[in-house]
Amino acid sequence: MYEQLLEELTQHKAKLVAVSKMKSNADILELYEKGQRIFGENVVKDLTMKMDQLPEDIQWHMIGHLQRNKVKYLIPRVDMIHSVDSLRLLKEIDKRAGNHEIKQKILLQVAVAQEETKHGFNFNNLIEFHEGNILQSFPNVEVCGVMGMATFTVDEELVRNEFQQLKIYFDTLKERFYKDKDTFCEISMGMSGDYKIALEEGATMVRIGSLLFGPRACAI
Numbered sequence: 767m768y769e770q771l772l773e774e775l776t777q778h779k780a781k782l783v784a785v786s787k788m789k790s791n792a793d794i795l796e797l798y799e800k801g802q803r804i805f806g807e808n809v810v811k812d813l814t815m816k817m818d819q820l821p822e823d824i825q826w827h828m829i830g831h832l833q834r835n836k837v838k839y840l841i842p843r844v845d846m847i848h849s850v851d852s853l854r855l856l857k858e859i860d861k862r863a864g865n866h867e868i869k870q871k872i873l874l875q876v877a878v879a880q881e882e883t884k885h886g887f888n889f890n891n892l893i894e895f896h897e898g899n900i901l902q903s904f905p906n907v908e909v910c911g912v913m914g915m916a917t918f919t920v921d922e923e924l925v926r927n928e929f930q931q932l933k934i935y936f937d938t939l940k941e942r943f944y945k946d947k948d949t950f951c952e953i954s955m956g957m958s959g960d961y962k963i964a965l966e967e968g969a970t971m972v973r974i975g976s977l978l979f980g981p982r983a984c985a986i
């Protein structure tokens with residue numbers, strides 16, 4: 767499955783975040799031995815534990831909702847935070863990254879799904895924050911692009927529309943605020959059930975768990 771998936775991603779020039787939440791170190795190492803280096807987790811405690819126990823050259827990505835009081839456990843060790851969904855969180859990340867004199871790579875999570883439970887900036891707010899130069903006022907943060915989650919549904923057209931929307935949001939931000947920033951280049955969208963659609967609609971990173979590792983004991 768892994769090799770096949772990589773081939774598919776290569777065709778679309780997209781990267782794989784192997785979502786290892788609730789999976790054992792042995793499971794992770796098996797994929798690591800095959801060459802996988804980017805792994806994603808959604809719980810801070812699990813992420814830091816795995817960071818301590820697994821090889822140094824793994825690039826850990828935080829993909830789940832992040833509380834401000836836990837940012838300090840991730841920085842400076844996490845490679846990228848996909849789930850930045852508020853200015854307050856951004857501010858905390860900037861502060862902690864500054865303490866370590868690093869620039870923290872992040873993605874702006876944007877709300878595109880119909881479910882209210884899914885986190886993310888409202889796109890109009892995001893535009894306002896950029897117009898007011900607020901988003902650009904965090905010197906220790908590198909904004910690398912956007913992240914989004916589609917509605918959990920069998921309606922493929924709805925999912926496709928939401929991914930198209932996220933691509934439009936990315937293009938708009940790029941054109942208006944990040945034209946000269948080569949580092950603003952990532953669209954993180956697509957999971958096991960919808961990654962093919964995401965690739966067709968321009969994903970540069972997909973976050974895939976159950977397809978790689980098998981189903982999780984309980985769904986998160």
Ligand SMILES: *Cc1c(COP(=O)(O)O)cnc(C)c1O
Binds near residue numbers: 957959
């Ligand atoms: C769990 C999770 C994924 C991966 O889900 P699968 O359906 O197992 O591929 C992707 N993104 C986020 C934010 C997740 O929490």
